Amino acid sequence: SQKIEQNxxxxxxxxxxxxxxxxNYTNYSPAYLQWYRQDPGRGPVFLLLIRENEKEKRKERLxxxxxxxxxxxxxxxxxxxxxxxxxxxxxxxxxxGFKTIFGAGTRLFVKA
Amino acid sequence: NAGVTQTPKxxxxxIGQSMTLxxxxxxNHNYMYWYRQDPGMGLKLIxxxxxxxxxxxxEVPNGYNVSRxxxxxxxxxxxxxxxxxxxxxxxxxxxxxxxGANVLTFGAGSRLTVL
Numbered sequence: 001s002q003k004i005e006q007n008x009x010x011x012x013x014x015x016x017x018x019x020x021x022x023x024n025y026t027n028y029s030p031a032y033l034q035w036y037r038q039d040p041g042r043g044p045v046f047l048l049l050i051r052e053n054e055k056e057k058r059k060e061r062l063x064x065x066x067x068x069x070x071x072x073x074x075x076x077x078x079x080x081x082x083x084x085x086x087x088x089x090x091x092x093x094x095x096x097g098f099k100t101i102f103g104a105g106t107r108l109f110v111k112a
Numbered sequence: 113n114a115g116v117t118q119t120p121k122x123x124x125x126x127i128g129q130s131m132t133l134x135x136x137x138x139x140n141h142n143y144m145y146w147y148r149q150d151p152g153m154g155l156k157l158i159x160x161x162x163x164x165x166x167x168x169x170x171e172v173p174n175g176y177n178v179s180r181x182x183x184x185x186x187x188x189x190x191x192x193x194x195x196x197x198x199x200x201x202x203x204x205x206x207x208x209x210x211x212g213a214n215v216l217t218f219g220a221g222s223r224l225t226v227l
Contacts, residue, residue: 008152032213043116043202043218044155049211089154093214098143098162099170100214104154 002027004103006090012109019077021106023090026071028101030092033066033073038087038105047088048075080110114138118203118219125193125226133188133222135203143206143214144186145170146178148199149221155202161186193226200224 005024013019023033032051036044050057050066050073057064063076077084090103119134137144142163147155147170157170161180175197177189186205190197200223204216 004154032211034213034215036216041221043204043221044216045218046215049213049215051213091216098160098168098214099157100145100216101157101171102147102155104152 002101004028004090004092004101006088006103007106008104010107010109012111013080015081015110015112017080019080019084019108019110021075021088021090021108023073023075023103024071025092025103028071028092029095031095032093033064034091034093034100035062035064035073035075036089036091036102038089044089077108080108082110082112084108085110116203116205116217116219118201118222120222121220122223123225125190125224127193127195127226129193130189130191131193131224133190133201133203133224135186135188135219136184137186137203137205137217138184139205139207139217140183141205141207141217142183143208144180145204145206145216146176146186146188147202147204148172149202150199158188158201190224195226198224198226 034049038044087105089105145160146158159178
């Protein structure tokens, strides 16, 4: 069956450390992989996307890696801040289709 | 620009009642989507549309209907509300022509409770 899996347990880290979130998928052939941030009571907000033929993408303190052989993406936030506390969602754009499929998200808590 | 606007923000329905969740976008996006989000379950795609007059089912379409008569509007209809439809509903839109990817702009959500 097709699945997108993110760590269901919350990630707690200390301010200034690097947060690493994982997204694994099975039986999908994504053209793109996206990461979104969602704050409580709000809609998700797009952060970064990476194409299937790209290995790594950076934007300010954010870095995404994409390994289509392992079917895995890692999302890193360096020098984390309490304001980075949120739920982070992984999403796949399926090849040849119009749909974007989401994982359940990982809750990140950054302590001061 | 307002982006994606959803109404109402909150609604309580009785079992068997009907209602329509409204969604409108002012970005001239052709693609629009409805998702529902249950606690700890992520976003599940209900229906989507790639242009006026064109709609298709997502992962969880049962109990819902949609229409797309204009580019701007994509209402979601619940005909016979059931407790299983208690959820937060998000509308989203995109124009993939720039990046080729479906980078979604979401509305603020509509919280629906069915009692």
